Amino acid sequence: MLVHTRCRIGKRIETRLIGWALHERYTTETVLGPRSFTGRHYWGEVRDRGDQTGVSYVEPLTGEAADTVARELGLHPFPDDATGTTVAIVDPDFGSRTAAEAMRWIADAMVWNLWPKMLPGADGKPPLRLSVVHDGTTVPVSDPAAVPHLGPFVHAFRSMDRTIEHRSLGRVLGTFGLKPLISPFGEPPEPAREAGIVGRVHHACLMRPVDLVVKYLEGPAPTDEAMGYAAVFRADSAMDRVFAASEPATHDDWLVEKLSGDEYRLAGWAMREIKREMKDAAAPRAQGVESGDGVSLARMSRLMSGLMVGAAGQGGAAVFGSPDGIRQPGERSGTAPAGSMAKGPSDTTVNRSGRRGARVRHLDDPFPDIFEGRPVVVQRFQLPDSGPYEVKAVLGVTLGGGGREDSPPEGAAVPEVMGWTSDAGDFATTRTLQAEGGDGKVWSLLVRPAPDTVTQVTLEAGFREVSA
Structure with missing residues (x-):
């Protein structure tokens, strides 16, 4: 996999290029004894840590070197003032999927994990515009608000109206929104099912202030089989370090038990409040239809x-x-x-x-x-x-x-x-x-x-x- 990025650092723009491959974990002998590795291999500029371990690490190529190698690899250059990221998968192994199924999975996975960045900002433009291309053919990327099982999360995000705080410690933990819904028909796309959303939606989308999805936390299902709810919790910027410290290496969960002291109390309280809100949303309540005979x-x-x-x-x-x-x-x-x-x-x-x-x-x-x-x-x-x-x-x-x-x-x-x-x-x-x-x-x-x-x-x- 090759990642070619143009990013803004202060007032300047920098180009970066790095490659990596994901394999199984393994253990090897070093001068200090056995050492375990994650199985992630990187290609870039090798740097020495400068300690006695003799272990090196890899940094991305930057500047002209990154542009030159990217061009030689066939990656499209960025316009002069543009920022963005190109992820190129070299010789992909689709497994049991066809190429079309794999491209659909990639496009859907991007939407379900990056949708907060796809929503228009105050200037009417989204912070992130996504595209998928396979062998020169463009693969459509869905509008998050128009995806039946995802749209309610978008509505909840746009209407977050509750501040979750820990009063005794005097800390704001984040903002929360929840939208009741009639469960959409059919199954959500495969990436959503892999995230735990199967059939009915009764989940809370957890995210840090960078507006990237961490996890869809499952809550209790409403007793009415047709009902569901979509909730969103966005951590406060002052709490970003706390929730970041609770994440595993895969950045797909908040493991409160990793924390200690006040950080444990703060993150734990936030999770309890989120679960309480979902429990309330799932509780049975009377719903009437203003007509002659009631209809459930x-x-x-x-x-x-x-x-x-x-x-x-x-x-x-x-x-x-x-x-x-x-x-x-x-x-x-x-x-x-x-x-x-x-x-x-x-x-x-x-x-x-x-x-x-x-x-x-x-x-x-x-x-x-x-x-x-x-x-x-x-x-x-x-x-x-x-x-x-x-x-x-x-x-x-x-x-x-x-x-x-x-x-x-x-x-x-x-x-x-x-x-x-x-x-x-x-x-x-x-x-x-x-x-x-x-x-x-x-x-x-x-x-x-x-x-x-x-x-x-x-x-x-x-x-x-x-x-x-």
Whole structure:
């Protein structure tokens, strides 16, 4: 494995290159007797420790030497002012995996371990941009927020609102956030399963202030089989040294028992508080659905397997209600469907009046979630064009038999718009969204579904007229 890095040290930029191979542990004889080695072999600039052991160590090549060797090895050079890291695996052994499976594993492993660094910062840019290339072919790297089992951790990270502290020692230990959720369907990718997330999500993601995942700590599973939770604990910068000292050589755990004194008390208290929060999240609690007959969240979750479709989806639709958010009987819409039926991101480019230009970009398929203790379905989207937008959600119910009702049965529940949220913290409870486009914000429409139905959504967008 070759690692070619361009990093910033103070006001200067330095290039580094080192190679290593990972093998089994072994023991060999030295002048001081038997000595155990980890099995990690390094290639670079050999340095002598200068002691009586006669043991040397390896430092990376730096500067022009690093650039020259990297170029001779076929690694792409960095632009003059760019920073980053290239990891090249030479003659890889994929074992039982095919090349495509191995590349997918690498891309998924990067996302599940590095996702906090992939989120946009205050300037709208992520600190880390990831790419995977195999024999010249680019392998897609997923958006962490759009990965079903990982997205809730992203939401919890963005909404960390609890400070964990040790009051008697007067120390802030870190910040914590937890998001209840309806368990996504299917299995998470292989790297997540290897990290202990199998099926349901009931874990806390532990990280130090450098925002790299240390571990997904498993907590108790909720009694409701459809429910789960995703939590995030980020150690305070003043506690970084303490948690770093608790990590094994693999940096994939916090072993509090390695510590002593106040450090043991501080780290131990943090872990107990994290586990207590997860225990509280797993405790049974009443969840109601505001309709005639109550529906359990487990049943609701199963109903949500085909939860939202676009106006052009399969089956007929019952669309009814009032002008502010629910389409009237017989009303026609010029919009394209909101649901993208597993097509991935797509743009809707026609507004209600048929005037083109006001686009809505759907970022992923709708997914079930929990908002303020209630089951909702979420459609994430962006407004890519600059200008004052007005976005309206038209809701309906798809009927499995292919028929179409003009109005709901008397007393029947109908889907409702609960509100609109953005990744910048905006929140609106209006039936229509008025927002500026072209600013890169990711918006989410929150819909409360009607029980025992499949909810149909169309987003209608137009540019608002703004008086001078």
